[in-house]
Amino acid sequence: MSIRNIAIIAHVDHGKTTLVDELLKQSGSFRENQRVAERVMDSNDIEKERGITILAKATSVEWKGVRINIVDTPGHADFGGEVERILSMVDGAIVLVDASEGPMPQTKFVVGKALKVGLKPIVAINKIDRPDGRHEEVINEVFDLFANLDASDEQLDFPILYGSGRDGWMNVNPEGPKDQGMAPLLDLVLKHVPEPTVADGPFRMIGTILEANPFLGRIITGRVHSGTLKPNQAVKVLGQDGKLLENGRISKILAFRGIERQPIEEAHAGDIVAIAGLTKGTVADTFCDPSVAEALTAQPIDPPTVTMSFIVNDSPLAGTEGDKVTSRVIRDRLFKEAEGNVALKIEESSEKDSFFVSGRGELQLAVLIETMRREGFELAVSRPRVVMHKDDNGQLLEPIEEVVIDVDEEHSGVVVQKMSERKAEMVELRPSGGNRVRLVFFAPTRGLIGYQSELLTDTRGTAIMNRLFHAYQPYKGEIGGRVNGVLLSNDAGESVAYAMFNLEDRGPMIIDAGEKVYAGMIIGIHTRDNDLEVNVLKGKKLTNMRAAGKDEAVRLTPPIRMTLERALSWIQDDELVEVTPKSIRLRKLHLDPNDRKRFEKARTAGAA
Secondary structure, three states: OEEEEEEEEEOOOOOHHHHHHHHHHHOOOOOOOOOOOOOOOOOOHHHHHHOOOOOOEEEEEEEOOEEEEEEEOOOOHHHHHHHHHHHOOOOEEEEEEEOOOOOOHHHHHHHHHHHHOOOEEEEEEEOOOOOOOOHHHHHHHHHHHHHHOOOOHHHHOOOEEEEEOOOOEEEOOOOOOOOOOOHHHHHHHHHHOOOOOOEOOOOEEEOOEEEEEOOOEEEEEEEEEEOEEOOOOEEEEEOOOOOEEEEEEOOEEEEEEEOEEEEOOOEEOOOEEEEEOOOOOOOOOEEEOOOOOOOOOOOOOOOOOEEEEEEEOOOOOOOOOOOEOOHHHHHHHHHHHHHHOOOOEEEEOOOOOEEEEEEOOHHHHHHHHHHHHHOOEOEEEOOOEEOOEEOOOOOEEEEEEEEEEEEEHHHHHHHHHHHHHOOOEEEEEEEEEOOEEEEEEEEEHHHHOOHHHHHHHHOOOOOEEEEEEEEEEEOOOOOOOOOOOEEEEOOOEEOOHHHHHHOHHHOOEOOOOOOEEOOOEEEEEOOOOOOEEEOOOOOOOOOOOOOOOOOOOOOOOOOOOOOHHHHHHHOOOOEEEEEOOOOEEEEEOOOOHHHHHHHHHHHHHHHO
């Protein structure tokens, strides 16, 4: 059977996963009466909750006697480590663009990678039925984007389709007809995307996606570069440097058939398959016949820009809510994650029970933490820090991001002001229709940590911010941090509403009454710039004049809710976020007040 391999590239929320659902339905991959979850490709719980694709996944449809392998790629630059590898597996790309929003930074990120490896794109303008749609302007923006990314003349001569993934149709004409469904898109893929180019020689394949399966062990997905592969065939694994990593036999070959993976008896060059049976081979390694001597070259990966410390939880409440607490299980879990996620870098710290985890952005690290807490892990994590570099002259360089913010005109002033406080440089301001403007900045990554929630507050939830790694540039200088101190519990126990009511003039609380607290735990935000230890355990003194029931209905102001991302961005360098399956608590790095004073003295002396 003839094969086509394509990737679907789109910005977050432009309808990529919904489009794949429709392609599967209309090509007959589902039975008429089969119940299928909406957005079937987003299978991970966090993907479903956040409505984003984190992990790249493959599926396939059959159309007119041709097998089309489709890879759904993540749109967030934080998960770009996935994207770069995926593109080496495919021969064409569908660039899906929202008819109103137009091409966005993440589209730019993935499209830039796709053009660089020589893919010829098909442009599909989605959500054509939106009332604020402007498809003609969007086509011009796409052309300009491709030109800016140094597309070749052949790549700039791209075919265009219009339609609605949700309503299940695509056509060369924006008005329709709609009765042909997705057939025009599938026909165009057969016509425009070349068959996979295959090399001569024995079996060779680069690992692209790694996953752990409870029954089959490690499963590696990739495209067969040359030769054929059968179950029980002897293979070896070569690292990127050409060194032998392991010898073994293939226990099973799985191919994508619709949303199912089915065992096959033979894999041919050009097909995308998953193989099981090896214990060490990982992403970017070459899986090959024992006669092969040289490794295939894998795509280089952009460097991590943000790092955090993952520390064993040593708070007085450690081990009360999770069952995976020790440094050994945390270490094993982190190194297992790094095997399949090449954009992550794990290093053991010189300090006891602590690990440095570096990634593309705080979202990627927050998703890892969220995944771990759902698996029963307890740990403490530090504030994200950016990864600095030094150039040949010893000058300090920091990562700079291109930030695009779409916002209502009335809120543009406060956005410009807040971004300039974060040492951002504005490079473009233009109207984007409907009384909205598009602001483009080059901003230091460290200034953007935690800005998302503040931006939504400043703009009443109307702003859309997108970020993309731009380059390393000279250090931009100090950026102002949090101006408020914190309220700390001075003892362990359960917080009492009466005590919290009496502390309300000191600042807003971040915990509820009846919550377990311990000495050194952050329970509120001080109205002043210093930290203050307070007693939240003190109940009302009882006398025969004042009965226990009197005044018991104290009305507390609702606490400020700290989500994981908000907590990570809000804490200072001497504070940690304690993450357990049930709670997110904030605490000081040193719980003992004397230790805190010593630490502060040493830090002040070091800064002087």
